[in-house]
Amino acid sequence: xxxxxxxxxxxxxxxxxxxxxxxxxxxxxxxxxxxxxxxxxxxxxxxxxxxxxxxxxxxxxxxxxxxxxxxxxxxxxxxxxxxxxxxxxxxxxxxxxxxxxxxxxxxxxxxxxxxxxxxxxxxxxxxxxxxxxxxxxxxxxxxxxxxxxxxxxxxxxxxxxxxxxxxxxxxxxxxxxxxxxxxxxxxxxxxxxxxxxxxxxxxxxxxxxxxxxxxxxxxxxxxxxxxxxxxxxxxxxxxxxxxxxxxxxxxxxxxxxxxxxxxxxxxx
Amino acid sequence: xxxxxxxxxxxxxxxxxxxxxxxxxxxxxxxxxxxxxxxxxxxxxxxxxxxxxxxxxxxxxxxxxxxxxxxxxxxxxxxxxxxxxxxxxxxxxxxxxxxxxxxxxxxxxxxxxxxx
Numbered sequence: 173x174x175x176x177x178x179x180x181x182x183x184x185x186x187x188x189x190x191x192x193x194x195x196x197x198x199x200x201x202x203x204x205x206x207x208x209x210x211x212x213x214x215x216x217x218x219x220x221x222x223x224x225x226x227x228x229x230x231x232x233x234x235x236x237x238x239x240x241x242x243x244x245x246x247x248x249x250x251x252x253x254x255x256x257x258x259x260x261x262x263x264x265x266x267x268x269x270x271x272x273x274x275x276x277x278x279x280x281x282x283x284x285x286x287x288x289x290x291x292x293x294x295x296x297x298x299x300x301x302x303x304x305x306x307x308x309x310x311x312x313x314x315x316x317x318x319x320x321x322x323x324x325x326x327x328x329x330x331x332x333x334x335x336x337x338x339x340x341x342x343x344x345x346x347x348x349x350x351x352x353x354x355x356x357x358x359x360x361x362x363x364x365x366x367x368x369x370x371x372x373x374x375x376x377x378x379x380x381x382x383x384x385x386x387x388x389x390x391x392x393x394x395x396x397x398x399x400x401x402x403x404x405x406x407x408x409x410x411x412x413x414x415x416x417x418x419x420x421x422x423x424x425x426x427x428x429x430x431x432x433x434x435x436x437x438x439x440x
Numbered sequence: 441x442x443x444x445x446x447x448x449x450x451x452x453x454x455x456x457x458x459x460x461x462x463x464x465x466x467x468x469x470x471x472x473x474x475x476x477x478x479x480x481x482x483x484x485x486x487x488x489x490x491x492x493x494x495x496x497x498x499x500x501x502x503x504x505x506x507x508x509x510x511x512x513x514x515x516x517x518x519x520x521x522x523x524x525x526x527x528x529x530x531x532x533x534x535x536x537x538x539x540x541x542x543x544x545x546x547x548x549x550x551x552x553x554x555x556x
Contacts, residue, residue, distance in 0.1 A: 340517045340518065341516070344517075369444075373442055376516065409444060412442060414445075
């Protein structure tokens with residue numbers, strides 16, 4: 173690839189000054205192993221300091237550099253230019269979010285929807301036990317298997333930006349929040365129960381997912397939010413069906429196991 | 441009514457509609473020749489048969505409930521506000537009931553021989 177050049181087309185837009193976004197072209201020299209983020213940083217460092225973009229870890233862990241690359245939502249840091257097989261790469265901000273400037277979008281609605289589903293363990297037991305646990309709250313490998321993939325979410329927003337329902341229904345929680353809801357519903361340590369179901373069993377909630385599956389297709393961490401949403405629907409159906417025989421058991425309840433190191437901890 | 445209950449009805453009516461429409465089409469073009477099936481007197485005779493008339497009434501309710509709830513979902517995804525949601529829910533319920541009532545009236549009139 174040495175000596176070759178890439179045409180990088182970056183969408184530029186400052187809502188305070190312009191009415192419509194436009195694409196600007198930058199010629200970037202190609203190097204082996206170069207990612208889209210590398211190309212963007214070259215353009216920003218050498219060609220135009222004004223390009224606005226978000227990035228941080230450069231290793232697909234922080235989820236900051238989500239953007240639309242050649243029309244598909246991806247992380248810029250893990251997208252190899254060689255894999256795109258194109259001498260022209262178009263970079264645009266993620267869809268379904270308001271643009272702050274250039275490639276930077278406002279993720280406030282995304283994180284507020286995430287917060288709205290109580291993405292944490294809810295415990296209703298003795299507050300004293302919660303402050304000073306008498307043992308460990310263990311999860312079996314089988315229980316972990318049912319939820320572990322959803323814990324890999326890095327909250328990059330790519331799933332929500334690709335979701336057709338999110339593009340039309342601003343109150344739809346989106347695939348990320350719904351998958352997290354399922355993740356905590358499945359956790360045997362969580363005691364929120366029906367309260368969790370009430371959060372998403374609404375007119376703009378989980379039922380508005382039409383299973384396009386784009387969220388799972390674009391997830392850079394291999395999470396399958398579409399699966400989580402369908403499992404969440406199944407759980408709600410089973411829990412709230414008038415024909416149900418028994419209530420489904422989302423969690424097996426808190427099981428406190430004595431801390432095997434308790435003796436060590438008590439030693440002065 | 442909870443959204444999950446409405447969606448159970450939506451899925452249930454979808455399955456029912458598939459079965460009922462299949463039976464309906466069989467009656468229209470396979471078991472009875474199409475030309476005969478759509479003749480006015482034959483249609484009236486279908487209504488006057490208790491089983492066939494009941495099937496048409498159930499088909500009417502199932503298809504209208506499923507279709508109008510689908511329309512409600514589309515409208516809810518089109519715009520979002522508390523007023524719009526309330527308005528759409530109420531209007532769709534009213535229109536569905538009105539359509540079912542009007543269709544039922546037709547079924548009753550035909551079944552009781554008031555249409556000749």
